[in-house]
Amino acid sequence: RLKSCEGSLASARRLVEGEQASLQLARQQELGKQQEVERLKALVQRLDAGREELATRLQESAGLVRAERGQAEAQAAARLAAEQALLEKDAAVAQLRQTVAMLDEERDALVAEVDEKAEELHALGAKLGRASEAAAAAEQLLP
DSSP states (O other): OHHHHHHHHHHHHHHHHHHHHHHHHHHHHHHHHHHHHHHHHHHHHHHHHHHHHHHHHHHHHHHHHHHHHHHHHHOSTTHHHHHHHHHHHHHHHHHHHHHHHHHHHHHHHHHHHHHHHHHHHHHHHHHHHHHHHHHHHHHHHOO
16 A cells, blocks of 8 residues: 555656646747737837838828929929929829838738737646646645
């Protein structure tokens, strides 16, 4: 009977050690996921700031285009040169709009990825909780 108890005790200890190792691994994974989420959040913030700057530049460029159009109508002699400048600025505006649209798409993708990582983090937290409960239950079995 003593041997049976010793065997059960050794088995319980192995179970506790396994659960503790799983718990440690889950904690390390959770920390890694938290760090990754924080990096992604920082990236999203930088993208948002870049988007705002580009939107401001877009507004400034659009204002310049409108002002130059008015001057082109008033100055017939400079009309050809002004039209060329307008075409270039329009191209810049279009390029900025494309860039803003691309950044919006990237931001949306990153937000989705952050959400996914947050869900993974939540799942790991739940797993960590279950592992902690299992370890506590296993420790209760020990004398």
